[in-house]
Amino acid sequence: MKAAVWHGKRDIRVEETPDPRPAGAGEALVEVAFCGICGTDLHEYTDGPQYIPLQPHSLTHESAPINLGHEFAGTVVDVGEGVTQARKGDRVAIFPIQSCQECRACLAGTPSHCPQFACVGLHAKEGGLARVSRVKGYQLFTMPDALTFQQGALVEPAAVAVHAVDNGGVKSGDVVLVTGGGPIGQLVAMAAKAAGAAQVYLSEPTTFRRELAMKSAEPTRVIDPTTENVVEILRGATGGWGADVVLEASSSPRAFHDALNSTRKGGTMVQVAVFTRTVEFNPELLTNYERRLQGTLIYQPRDYPRTMELMASGKLPAERIVTAEISLQDVMELGFDELIKPDTQHAKVLVRPA
Numbered sequence: 394m395k396a397a398v399w400h401g402k403r404d405i406r407v408e409e410t411p412d413p414r415p416a417g418a419g420e421a422l423v424e425v426a427f428c429g430i431c432g433t434d435l436h437e438y439t440d441g442p443q444y445i446p447l448q449p450h451s452l453t454h455e456s457a458p459i460n461l462g463h464e465f466a467g468t469v470v471d472v473g474e475g476v477t478q479a480r481k482g483d484r485v486a487i488f489p490i491q492s493c494q495e496c497r498a499c500l501a502g503t504p505s506h507c508p509q510f511a512c513v514g515l516h517a518k519e520g521g522l523a524r525v526s527r528v529k530g531y532q533l534f535t536m537p538d539a540l541t542f543q544q545g546a547l548v549e550p551a552a553v554a555v556h557a558v559d560n561g562g563v564k565s566g567d568v569v570l571v572t573g574g575g576p577i578g579q580l581v582a583m584a585a586k587a588a589g590a591a592q593v594y595l596s597e598p599t600t601f602r603r604e605l606a607m608k609s610a611e612p613t614r615v616i617d618p619t620t621e622n623v624v625e626i627l628r629g630a631t632g633g634w635g636a637d638v639v640l641e642a643s644s645s646p647r648a649f650h651d652a653l654n655s656t657r658k659g660g661t662m663v664q665v666a667v668f669t670r671t672v673e674f675n676p677e678l679l680t681n682y683e684r685r686l687q688g689t690l691i692y693q694p695r696d697y698p699r700t701m702e703l704m705a706s707g708k709l710p711a712e713r714i715v716t717a718e719i720s721l722q723d724v725m726e727l728g729f730d731e732l733i734k735p736d737t738q739h740a741k742v743l744v745r746p747a
Contacts, residue, residue, distance in 0.1 A: 396460040396523030397724050402441050405729060407722060410460065413525050416473035421530055423485060426542035427718070427743045428521035429464035429550065430728050432575065437461070437515070438729050440669070444515045452491060452509040453517045462744075463489035463514035465521030466536065466545025476530035484536045486548040487521065487528055488697055489513040494531070505691045522724065524746050534697045539705040543718070546743055547711040552692040552700040554580035555709070558588050560689040561638040561663040565589030570627055570636040572652045573643025573666060574602035574615070576714050576741045581640050581665060582610035587708040592630065596623050596651060601738050609713035623651040631657070640665050646672045653678055653686075661685040714741045721746045
């Protein structure tokens with residue numbers, strides 16, 4: 394079967410790979426309907442390896458080359474002994490985390506904190522940018538009938554947003570600021586609204602993303618940080634206080650400082666985007682204002698059913714960020730190479746591996 398295989402920095406190849414063997418004990422094979430291209434995949438392409446192991450991973454025992462793809466949904470085509478989470482023929486969204494299932498984090502229901510954390514399509518070879526992917530039974534989440542496969546492929550990034558909003562403690566009536574209008578930033582804005590935020594502001598310097606945000610996330614106001622003062626706007630809208638919760642989703646040093654200074658006294662700033670460089674700040678900006686700085690990375694199993702419920706009900710319309718659906722054969726030209734352009738007119742690109 395064909396797959397998009399990461400061999401190294403700037404070296405992803407659509408090539409023929411072996412057909413998967415039958416599902417073993419505790420495993421399932423999923424025929425992939427759609428797989429999204431994630432920002433993490435783009436970083437692996439332009440600057441990798443960041444997460445992809447060059448030596449055998451401690452849990453999966455696998456290393457590059459790796460079939461990319463961890464945002465995907467499809468149909469179960471084979472199940473191994475002991476798999477009870479889904480049956481052959483079920484429509485599923487994939488929870489990409491693999492973990493030891495034995496440590497204190499796994500037993501507490503937080504496998505993303507497992508010391509042996511692994512992710513399909515990064516640390517495990519058979520990712521979703523292929524016709525068929527091999528996963529563990531515990532990674533299968535059956536989809537509500539109301540969700541399409543396109544929406545199913547968005548459950549993973551939407552769950553990132555739902556988990557981030559939970560980590561920020563967003564509640565009914567809150568004023569929220571999101572810095573960064575990429576796919577995750579727009580999903581975070583949607584999740585904040587779904588959590589009951591009364592006002593949601595979004596800061597984004599790119600014209601295309603600002604325009605898309607107005608149509609997709611429908612925030613209270615979209616701010617251009619290159620021509621407007623984000624901090625002054627938030628304070629002006631809140632009687633001088635600032636936002637109750639700010640979620641930084643851009644990995645921009647400027648946005649980091651806008652986010653922190655826009656957080657009210659006693660408020661919470663959540664760092665969502667992954668920085669690849671150091672950002673300087675004075676800790677007195679936390680101490681003097683009793684602000685909380687909270688990190689968030691991914692999600693937990695409990696986030697998946699709730700995210701799918703929000704999507705199925707229309708409260709989290711994640712499908713609005715999709716700007717293209719392409720074939721696997723076009724994944725480089727119309728996917729990776731398009732998305733890394735500074736002037737790209739695309740946000741989330743979904744791939745049809747079949």
